[in-house]
Every structure is written in structure tokens, then in C-alpha cells.
Amino acid sequence: MPQMKQNRRTVPCYTCGAPFYLSIRDTRFLGTYRRVFCSVDCLVKDVLTPRRNGFFIQQMVENGILKKFEPQPNDNGFVCFSHRLGTHFRSYFEAMVAEVLVLRYGINLIYEPFELLLQIGRRDKVYVPDFFLPDSGVFIEVKGEWLHGSKKKFLSAVQFLGDNGIILIPPYLRKAFSDANKSTGGFDGGAAGIASVCETGLD
Ligand SMILES: [Zn+2]
Numbered sequence: 020m021p022q023m024k025q026n027r028r029t030v031p032c033y034t035c036g037a038p039f040y041l042s043i044r045d046t047r048f049l050g051t052y053r054r055v056f057c058s059v060d061c062l063v064k065d066v067l068t069p070r071r072n073g074f075f076i077q078q079m080v081e082n083g084i085l086k087k088f089e090p091q092p093n094d095n096g097f098v099c100f101s102h103r104l105g106t107h108f109r110s111y112f113e114a115m116v117a118e119v120l121v122l123r124y125g126i127n128l129i130y131e132p133f134e135l136l137l138q139i140g141r142r143d144k145v146y147v148p149d150f151f152l153p154d155s156g157v158f159i160e161v162k163g164e165w166l167h168g169s170k171k172k173f174l175s176a177v178q179f180l181g182d183n184g185i186i187l188i189p190p191y192l193r194k195a196f197s198d199a200n201k202s203t204g205g206f207d208g209g210a211a212g213i214a215s216v217c218e219t220g221l222d
């Protein structure tokens with residue numbers, strides 16, 4: 020069966036069920052994570068589905084598990100500025116995703132509003148998901164690469180918030196988001212020289 024090898028890298032879209040191709044590298048990036056989408060449209064359908072977890076989130080706030088995130092004054096990680104949204108982001112990928120979700124789909128999006136206290140092993144770790152969608156009650160994490168134990172943090176956030184409580188936007192969707200952003204008039208200057216590209220490229 021010549022298709023066998025290809026099947027190992029083909030996964031079903033969580034929304035529409037259509038199988039789509041992932042490179043070995045993308046498959047490794049995802050690991051056990053399987054809430055994956057064939058397109059930006061299919062991802063958006065999922066994140067717009069109401070979660071009805073407002074009560075759960077309120078409880079987390081009351082129990083101190085979820086706190087308002089306030090960046091330290093010396094936090095200089097916000098290297099990208101979207102002129103069109105008037106917001107700083109930590110990466111070009113994040114800025115691009117935000118522009119697409121807000122400008123193409125009209126989604127109400129809050130950037131890094133909360134920090135989540137997670138227990139990983141015996142340690143307490145603070146994790147700040149990238150976006151929160153108040154209308155559907157879902158978090159979004161945009162990840163171009165896993166750094167500094169960020170995969171462990173994300174996977175334990177999935178365990179804690181539930182499989183539909185936080186959605187990953189992995190690097191294989193970067194091209195699709197870039198194309199979608201072009202349709203909103205956004206410019207994709209690529210990953211190199213993120214700060215300067217972001218400063219000059221997004222207006
Ligand atoms: Zn799909």
C-alpha cells in the first residue's frame with residue numbers, strides 16, 4: 020500500500036473532518052495534540068463555538084488560579100507593533116493572527132489578559148495564554164516554536180482548561196494566516212528581523 024507512509028502524516032481536521040497533510044516536523048511539533056484544523060476558516064468555526072464556561076472562569080478568578088496579567092515595567096518582549104490594531108505583540112506570528120481574527124472575522128479578542136497558575140510536577144508555574152475570546156470563552160495560544168518548557172505549560176493548560184478551553188495555533192498554519200492577512204490588506208514580510216518588519220510592515 021503506497022499510501023501507508025502518507026497516512027501517518029495525514030490528520031483529520033477537527034472541524035470538517037477532512038484529512039490534511041502535515042510534514043514530519045509539524046507532526047513532531049504537535050506531539051499528542053490533535054485539535055488541529057485544515058484551514059483558518061475551520062479554526063475560526065471552532066474558536067467561535069460558545070464554551071459556556073463563564074462560571075468556570077469566574078471560579079478560577081475567585082480562587083486565584085486566574086489573575087489579571089500585568090507585564091513588568093521591564094518586560095521588553097513586545098517587539099511587534101500592529102499599526103492597524105494599535106497593539107504591541109511578542110511576535111510577528113501573534114500580530115498576524117490578531118489582525119486576521121479581528122480584521123477579517125470581526126472577533127472580539129483580548130491580548131494576554133490573564134495569567135494562569137499551573138502546577139507542573141511539584142512546581143507552580145505561571146502561564147500567560149496569548150489571547151482570550153470573551154464571546155466564546157476560549158483561550159488561544161499562538162506558537163511558532165516551543166521554548167523554555169512552553170510545551171509542558173501549554174499541555175498542562177489543556178489538561179486544566181479542557182481540550183476545548185484553549186486552542187493552539189501551530190506553525191503549519193502560519194502560511195494560511197499570512198494569506199488570510201493579505202486579504203485584509205496586511206503585509207507579510209516574513210519571519211526575519213521581526214521587530215523592524217513589525218514596526219514598518221504592518222500598516
Ligand atoms: Zn477543516
